[in-house]
Amino acid sequence: MMADITPVLERADANLPKSLDRLFDLVRIKSISTDPAFKAECRKAAEWLVAELNGLGFTASVRETPGHPMVVAHHVGAKANAPHVLFYGHYDVQPVDPLNLWDAPPFEPAIKEIEPGRKVITGRGTSDDKGQLMTFLEAVRAYKEIHDALPCRITILFEGEEESGSPSLKPFLEANAAELKADYALVCDTSMWDSETPAISAGLRGLVGEEIVIKAADRDLHSGFFGGAAANPIHILTDILAGLHDETGRVTLENFYDGVEETPAQIKAAWETLGQTAEKFLGQVGLSIPSGEKGRSVLELTWARPTAEINGITGGYTGEGFKTVIAAQASAKVSFRLVGHQDPAKIRETFRAYVRSKVPADCSVEFHAHGGSPAIHLPYDSSLLNTAKMALSDEWPKPAVVIGMGGSIPIVGDFQRMLGIESLLVGFGLSDDRIHSPNEKYELMSFHKGIRSWIRILDALAA
Amino acid sequence: MMADITPVLERADANLPKSLDRLFDLVRIKSISTDPAFKAECRKAAEWLVAELNGLGFTASVRETPGHPMVVAHHVGAKANAPHVLFYGHYDVQPVDPLNLWDAPPFEPAIKEIEPGRKVITGRGTSDDKGQLMTFLEAVRAYKEIHDALPCRITILFEGEEESGSPSLKPFLEANAAELKADYALVCDTSMWDSETPAISAGLRGLVGEEIVIKAADRDLHSGFFGGAAANPIHILTDILAGLHDETGRVTLENFYDGVEETPAQIKAAWETLGQTAEKFLGQVGLSIPSGEKGRSVLELTWARPTAEINGITGGYTGEGFKTVIAAQASAKVSFRLVGHQDPAKIRETFRAYVRSKVPADCSVEFHAHGGSPAIHLPYDSSLLNTAKMALSDEWPKPAVVIGMGGSIPIVGDFQRMLGIESLLVGFGLSDDRIHSPNEKYELMSFHKGIRSWIRILDALAA
Numbered sequence: 054m055m056a057d058i059t060p061v062l063e064r065a066d067a068n069l070p071k072s073l074d075r076l077f078d079l080v081r082i083k084s085i086s087t088d089p090a091f092k093a094e095c096r097k098a099a100e101w102l103v104a105e106l107n108g109l110g111f112t113a114s115v116r117e118t119p120g121h122p123m124v125v126a127h128h129v130g131a132k133a134n135a136p137h138v139l140f141y142g143h144y145d146v147q148p149v150d151p152l153n154l155w156d157a158p159p160f161e162p163a164i165k166e167i168e169p170g171r172k173v174i175t176g177r178g179t180s181d182d183k184g185q186l187m188t189f190l191e192a193v194r195a196y197k198e199i200h201d202a203l204p205c206r207i208t209i210l211f212e213g214e215e216e217s218g219s220p221s222l223k224p225f226l227e228a229n230a231a232e233l234k235a236d237y238a239l240v241c242d243t244s245m246w247d248s249e250t251p252a253i254s255a256g257l258r259g260l261v262g263e264e265i266v267i268k269a270a271d272r273d274l275h276s277g278f279f280g281g282a283a284a285n286p287i288h289i290l291t292d293i294l295a296g297l298h299d300e301t302g303r304v305t306l307e308n309f310y311d312g313v314e315e316t317p318a319q320i321k322a323a324w325e326t327l328g329q330t331a332e333k334f335l336g337q338v339g340l341s342i343p344s345g346e347k348g349r350s351v352l353e354l355t356w357a358r359p360t361a362e363i364n365g366i367t368g369g370y371t372g373e374g375f376k377t378v379i380a381a382q383a384s385a386k387v388s389f390r391l392v393g394h395q396d397p398a399k400i401r402e403t404f405r406a407y408v409r410s411k412v413p414a415d416c417s418v419e420f421h422a423h424g425g426s427p428a429i430h431l432p433y434d435s436s437l438l439n440t441a442k443m444a445l446s447d448e449w450p451k452p453a454v455v456i457g458m459g460g461s462i463p464i465v466g467d468f469q470r471m472l473g474i475e476s477l478l479v480g481f482g483l484s485d486d487r488i489h490s491p492n493e494k495y496e497l498m499s500f501h502k503g504i505r506s507w508i509r510i511l512d513a514l515a516a
Numbered sequence: 517m518m519a520d521i522t523p524v525l526e527r528a529d530a531n532l533p534k535s536l537d538r539l540f541d542l543v544r545i546k547s548i549s550t551d552p553a554f555k556a557e558c559r560k561a562a563e564w565l566v567a568e569l570n571g572l573g574f575t576a577s578v579r580e581t582p583g584h585p586m587v588v589a590h591h592v593g594a595k596a597n598a599p600h601v602l603f604y605g606h607y608d609v610q611p612v613d614p615l616n617l618w619d620a621p622p623f624e625p626a627i628k629e630i631e632p633g634r635k636v637i638t639g640r641g642t643s644d645d646k647g648q649l650m651t652f653l654e655a656v657r658a659y660k661e662i663h664d665a666l667p668c669r670i671t672i673l674f675e676g677e678e679e680s681g682s683p684s685l686k687p688f689l690e691a692n693a694a695e696l697k698a699d700y701a702l703v704c705d706t707s708m709w710d711s712e713t714p715a716i717s718a719g720l721r722g723l724v725g726e727e728i729v730i731k732a733a734d735r736d737l738h739s740g741f742f743g744g745a746a747a748n749p750i751h752i753l754t755d756i757l758a759g760l761h762d763e764t765g766r767v768t769l770e771n772f773y774d775g776v777e778e779t780p781a782q783i784k785a786a787w788e789t790l791g792q793t794a795e796k797f798l799g800q801v802g803l804s805i806p807s808g809e810k811g812r813s814v815l816e817l818t819w820a821r822p823t824a825e826i827n828g829i830t831g832g833y834t835g836e837g838f839k840t841v842i843a844a845q846a847s848a849k850v851s852f853r854l855v856g857h858q859d860p861a862k863i864r865e866t867f868r869a870y871v872r873s874k875v876p877a878d879c880s881v882e883f884h885a886h887g888g889s890p891a892i893h894l895p896y897d898s899s900l901l902n903t904a905k906m907a908l909s910d911e912w913p914k915p916a917v918v919i920g921m922g923g924s925i926p927i928v929g930d931f932q933r934m935l936g937i938e939s940l941l942v943g944f945g946l947s948d949d950r951i952h953s954p955n956e957k958y959e960l961m962s963f964h965k966g967i968r969s970w971i972r973i974l975d976a977l978a979a
Contacts, residue, residue, distance in 0.1 A: 087835070088835065088836055147839060148833070148839060150835065154735075216839075218838060244741075258740065260740075262838045262840070264838070269803065270801040270802055270803050271801055272801060272802075272953045272954070273953040274801060275923065276823075276825045276827060276851060276853070277723075277853065277923025277924055278923060278947060279801070279922070280818065280851075280922060281809070281818050281821050281822075281853065281922065282806045282818050283798060283801065284805070284807045285825055285826060287757070287826040287827075287848075288807075288825075288826060290754075290829075291754040291829070294751070294754040294758070295754045295755045295759070296758070298751070331745070334745065335878070338737060338742070338746065339733055339735075340732065340746055340878045340879075341877075341878040342747070342876055342877060342878045344745065344747045344876070345744040346744070351745040354744040354745040355743065355744050360739075360743045362743045362748055362751075362840075362842060363748060363751060363754065363832065364739060364750075364832050364838070364840055364841050365833040365834045365839065365843070366750050366830065366831050366834070366846065367830050367831075367834040368826075368829050369829060369849070370611070370828040370849060371830040372550070374549075374551065374611075374680050374681075375680065375681060375725045375727070375827070375851075376849070377827055377851055378827050378953070379825060380827075383829065384834075385750075386832070386838055388743075388838075388840055390739070390743050413805055414804075414805060415798070415802075415803045415805045416803075423837070423838035424838065459741050459742070459744065460740025461840075488738055489737075489738045489839065489841050490735045490736040490841075491736070492735075
């Protein structure tokens with residue numbers, strides 16, 4: 054196939070400045086899905102993508118949901134016997150607070166040379182996931198410009214609620230299963246192993262998100278008058294949260310580890326060859342000591358072990374200075390990362406029962422569910438995976454590796470269950486991309502070679 | 517003395533509408549001392565008071581400090597052998613958040629009839645402490661208008677940092693001790709026992725305020741990538757805070773109870789005659805079960821036992837929706853109420869050592885001190901106290917009672933140590949005044965009979 058794709062790769066190289074312009078246009082749209090204030094911006098991003106896709110010869114449309122809209126697009130392939138692929142990405146982004154920690158405004162993308170020869174694209178969503186999904190669109194563009202056709206039939210699904218629990222996704226897949234059904238899915242929302250080594254993710258942790266609100270007195274109280282006698286909801290909350298782990302770092306919820314299996318020795322051995330250490334992994338964010346379960350490697354902790362994390366907490370007076378108040382309520386956002394066959398619904402119920410058991414009779418608790426999905430494990434040796442592995446290895450300095458992943462991409466499980474198709478998880482982010490954090494970036498190299506990687510993968514899949 | 521004060525009391529009654537206008541003017545000034553945004557408003561309150569005091573014949577001035585200014589005023593007394601009193605109040609107020617819980621704008625005072633015949637003055641600071649300090653000024657006004665003189669020599673000290681730890685107070689007292697020295701202090705910042713029973717407070721808990729900031733990674737992290745391996749500062753914080761109490765409600769800090777004495781049986785017996793119960797005390801704020809140390813009455817818990825309270829906590833994502841983040845830092849504001857001879861400096865150090873012992877080696881903690889003062893115990897049977905008790909009993913439906921108090925008014929200890937004088941703590945707030953909370957109010961009856969009470973007390977002290 055190499056004869057065919059060389060001009061396509063060259064076209065992608067030549068297109069790069071304009072490809073970047075297009076990515077910048079998309080990044081400028083403030084599509085924060087979790088905050089209702091940005092509803093119109095989410096729609097704008099969807100409409101922008103539809104216009105781009107129509108321009109590339111797709112039949113594309115904005116598709117309504119009860120939340121932010123989906124984008125669906127279809128394009129025929131040149132070869133009748135080539136597979137039909139469903140490409141997935143998300144156009145929504147994380148909130149940007151704390152805004153004061155950004156070096157530049159989050160929605161004003163720019164190219165920055167952070168060390169000699171190393172340029173990055175800065176801005177919210179550059180890595181998660183706008184830069185990633187644009188690698189695919191720009192691969193398609195180069196292909197179309199050279200061959201006036203695509204190597205295989207492509208359906209595209211972009212969602213706008215990935216960062217807020219994807220509430221509309223399952224109903225949408227269910228209602229449109231026939232239209233979206235393909236031979237397999239390509240999902241571009243993951244990372245490379247390192248800047249030279251592409252990676253295909255074969256395992257993804259599941260997720261259960263819960264918000265709890267503890268309510269005590271019917272008003273904020275003066276801690277002098279009432280302190281020592283009135284229930285303090287922050288005490289109740291910290292007691293609940295501190296009780297989630299024992300001294301060995303294990304989660305204490307009853308039956309929490311049901312369905313968690315030890316990682317097979319051969320997989321652990323393969324991971325060990327990657328040379329990851331706690332010092333290297335944590336050192337990149339200023340830490341050095343693994344927290345969580347004792348006696349396990351950081352790869353095991355983040356790829357193969359479940360967690361309970363507090364993602365946010367608030368209660369009482371949090372402004373400048375001091376206020377001697379006993380708050381009327383306090384709340385926390387808690388998430389559990391799941392592995393193996395852990396059941397999200399059961400874990401949510403166990404957590405709620407635990408919380409209820411710790412709330413005094415004259416206080417109350419409210420629960421708000423935020424997403425729930427089981428862990429995903431893809432077969433380590435499918436032909437899909439092997440084809441992609443070879444195509445990626447042609448593009449990058451080092452051969453592609455098959456890895457686990459700590460994050461949760463519930464769509465992969467949804468595709469399995471609702472469309473009956475497997476996913477290939479390929480992405481070009483780096484672990485220092487600061488996704489979900491201030492100063493998010495995407496390597497210019499990731500963008501450029503990401504485009505070239507998809508050209509190679511599409512071509513290899515069509516062969 | 518009754519012959520002399522009847523016209524003064526009648527004048528106070530006649531003045532009431534205008535007295536309220538003046539109080540409203542003062543309440544409209546947004547003198548939130550803890551928030552730097554309201555610096556100019558604090559000065560405005562001080563200047564307003566100086567103008568009022570000069571109008572009453574005092575020699576009054578705004579006195580600079582490194583923080584918000586003091587107000588100091590002097591007035592001679594008619595009788596050479598009458599005592600010289602120092603009256604203390606504070607013109608600053610608590611922050612108003614959460615603003616959405618206020619029924620009316622906090623700085624637009626109004627009279628509201630909350631049940632037939634029961635009117636209250638609503639607004640931030642109406643009870644704590646603007647309404648209270650104005651009872652004294654209006655008592656002075658009535659006296660002056662009738663007698664063109666005051667029954668005794670009066671010095672007035674108003675501070676503007678009481679709600680933010682009084683950082684400038686001690687240096688100011690030290691630098692101006694000769695000018696402020698009097699025979700005793702009158703402090704109007706406390707409450708009645710109930711709406712019919714005036715109270716003199718003979719015990720005040722001390723206070724240690726500490727803010728702790730736990731810092732982990734050098735940025736916010738994605739809980740998928742790093743969860744299970746990277747330290748979560750909210751976990752560390754909740755673990756620290758949950759560990760402050762054991763299952764019996766006792767504070768676990770080493771030597772915390774050094775200097776705490778059991779309340780004498782006769783005092784406990786006197787408290788029992790007040791008829792307070794957990795149901796009544798906590799019922800007014802929607803609670804019923806005493807928290808804190810087991811096996812003690814709510815009066816003992818709030819008047820005679822030390823506490824550790826979390827007054828505020830924040831970390832991670834606290835906006836709408838969900839963000840799967842591991843925060844870079846988390847913080848809490850913690851206060852300890854002290855009794856007996858507990859040493860604020862020692863308790864601060866013990867707390868800090870405890871916190872440090874719980875912070876992993878790759879994380880760090882910052883401490884910010886917010887105020888520290890020991891508990892105060894005034895003699896239960898001084899002639900000052902007995903004189904005031906009788907004067908108050910003449911004004912109100914039920915005789916005055918001598919009580920403990922859960923709050924902290926560090927000024928009382930400062931007056932003891934730096935001016936060598938005792939304080940008389942008389943105030944007309946009610947426990948449901950919602951001070952420090954949304955919808956603060958002050959009973960119209962408290963204001964009116966408070967003015968009349970000071971007329972009686974000043975007259976009795978001068979006799």
